[in-house]
Amino acid sequence: MVQPGTEQPADWAVEAIGLTKVFRDFWGRAKAKAVNGVDLRIRRGQVFGLLGPNGSGKSTTVKMLLGLLYPTRGSLTVLGESPRNVEVKRRIGYLPEETYLYRYLTAAETLDFFGALFGLTAAERQRRTQQLLAMVGLETARNRPVGEFSKGMARRIGLAQALINDPDLVILDEPTSGLDPIGCREVKDLIRLLASRGKTIILCSHLLADVADVCNEVVVFYGGRIRAQGQLNDLLAVKDRTRIEVPCLEPALLARVLELLNQAVGSGQISVSQPAMDLEDFFLEVVRQAREASVDTSGARAGGPVAEYLRTGGDTAGPAVLERLAAPAPAPVATPPVPAAPILAPAHPEALTSVADTHPVAPQPAAGGRPPPAEAAAPAVRQAANDRLKSILDKE
Ligand SMILES: Nc1ncnc2c1ncn2[C@@H]1O[C@H](COP(=O)(O)OP(=O)(O)O)[C@@H](O)[C@H]1O
Ligand SMILES: [Mg+2]
Numbered sequence: 001m002v003q004p005g006t007e008q009p010a011d012w013a014v015e016a017i018g019l020t021k022v023f024r025d026f027w028g029r030a031k032a033k034a035v036n037g038v039d040l041r042i043r044r045g046q047v048f049g050l051l052g053p054n055g056s057g058k059s060t061t062v063k064m065l066l067g068l069l070y071p072t073r074g075s076l077t078v079l080g081e082s083p084r085n086v087e088v089k090r091r092i093g094y095l096p097e098e099t100y101l102y103r104y105l106t107a108a109e110t111l112d113f114f115g116a117l118f119g120l121t122a123a124e125r126q127r128r129t130q131q132l133l134a135m136v137g138l139e140t141a142r143n144r145p146v147g148e149f150s151k152g153m154a155r156r157i158g159l160a161q162a163l164i165n166d167p168d169l170v171i172l173d174e175p176t177s178g179l180d181p182i183g184c185r186e187v188k189d190l191i192r193l194l195a196s197r198g199k200t201i202i203l204c205s206h207l208l209a210d211v212a213d214v215c216n217e218v219v220v221f222y223g224g225r226i227r228a229q230g231q232l233n234d235l236l237a238v239k240d241r242t243r244i245e246v247p248c249l250e251p252a253l254l255a256r257v258l259e260l261l262n263q264a265v266g267s268g269q270i271s272v273s274q275p276a277m278d279l280e281d282f283f284l285e286v287v288r289q290a291r292e293a294s295v296d297t298s299g300a301r302a303g304g305p306v307a308e309y310l311r312t313g314g315d316t317a318g319p320a321v322l323e324r325l326a327a328p329a330p331a332p333v334a335t336p337p338v339p340a341a342p343i344l345a346p347a348h349p350e351a352l353t354s355v356a357d358t359h360p361v362a363p364q365p366a367a368g369g370r371p372p373p374a375e376a377a378a379p380a381v382r383q384a385a386n387d388r389l390k391s392i393l394d395k396e
Pocket of ligand 2: 058059060097
């Protein structure tokens with residue numbers, strides 16, 4: 001890890017100077033200064049938290065990092081290049097706040113589909129899909145359409161999707177929302193593991209406890225400006241107090257220690273208490289014990305081992321995926337459940353029509369009712385993503 005203060009430009013995953021984004025109305029009048037003169041440096045290999053209340057400019061900043069919005073002023077480099085650089089986009093994984101997925105695709109097809117967008121071979125897609133589904137605990141749901149998924153399951157498949165290209169920079173918008181405490185812990189462990197592999201993680205979250213658990217450094221946004229920033233340990237340290245933790249003391253020894261401290265700093269300055277366990281640790285311990293006692297659960301299954309390819313090699317990716325994820329798809333998975341897998345079922349031609357109407361860029365079934373190879377879907381998807389990107393740019 002790079003020591004603070006000795007960084008070279010190449011050490012920055014993100015460097016923004018005076019970054020500003022003004023949204024304008026139809027008449028070109030300034031409507032909202034969403035981001036206002038932000039200076040931001042994110043070191044490679046960090047888990048970096050973007051905090052701030054709703055409307056403070058976090059998502060706008062992220063969209064500029066993804067090259068989806070163009071800054072009004074200021075300079076911005078991501079992985080040493082302009083965020084519009086296609087090669088940079090290949091190296092980014094993105095979990096949007098709202099996971100927009102094709103509700104009629106199954107979990108496995110979803111990962112295969114995104115893998116194809118990144119140009120992975122069929123064999124590699126299959127390998128990664130299997131590993132990722134196991135990792136996020138969705139193996140048993142691999143053939144269920146994601147439209148049927150609960151919010152927690154949708155987050156899990158969204159997270160798997162964000163990792164299919166083994167990205168160097170992973171941007172996660174509210175990754176733990178909708179997850180139970182076990183799922184939250186798994187996601188946080190995964191974030192730590194990805195960082196230990198040298199990946200840079202940018203985490204947007206309202207869940208301050210989660211941020212405190214995984215982030216090395218944070219910025220706090222308010223009104224489009226950064227109001228506080230730094231190493232989390234420094235920001236949170238209560239600098240005028242000292243805490244000493246020792247094994248539980250005998251009363252006589254405690255009395256002697258207190259007497260000494262009393263003489264040195266005065267009794268009003270001393271407090272003695274017993275450390276408490278973190279509620280999350282406590283909860284997970286209760287669940288662990290219940291599991292050991294073989295108590296059955298009908299809920300989501302815990303995630304499995306970290307995907308092998310995430311622990312080892314580097315890799316390729318396709319740039320249109322970020323646009324694809326940011327483009328509002330017609331049917332977010334959070335909407336009510338839909339009938340199972342019509343996209344693949346030739347027995348329901350009317351369902352196919354409705355899918356085609358509402359999912360213009362989703363893979364279409366080939367003759368004979370077989371799902372198309374994911375490669376066949378990619379050019380149409382890329383085209384649609386690029387059209388979408390162009391329409392965003394034209395609004396600038
Ligand atoms: N496309 C847009 N057009 C106009 N104003 C926008 C647009 N996107 C965001 N804003 C405004 O910019 C500000 C910051 O929004 P956002 O970046 O989404 O905040 P956050 O992600 O922190 O909740 C808000 O006042 C929001 O209303
Ligand atoms: Mg937001």
